[in-house]
Amino acid sequence: MMMWTNEFEFDITTITVIDDDATHEDVIIDLSDEHVDIKQYNEHTGKYDLVTMTPKMMMELLEAFQHPEGMFQMDIIRDM
DSSP: OOEEEEEEOSSOEEEEEEOTTSSSOOEEEEEOSSOEEEEEEETTTTEEEEEEEOHHHHHHHHHHTTSOSSOOOOOOOOOO
């Protein structure tokens, strides 16, 4: 089973990926037009570990799962 939640606000979307086995803390992804934050609570520090990237970098990360080892480049074509 896989479990997650989606929450939509006017300026941000929050996705929470829940660890079904309860061995890791949930991963929270906040998406906006300007940035993507990925955070996970760290019980050792009592704070969230945070990774911030642009939406374009997030697209590249998701695309990377579809490719084998190596370096890749992709052109983005937008409808006019």
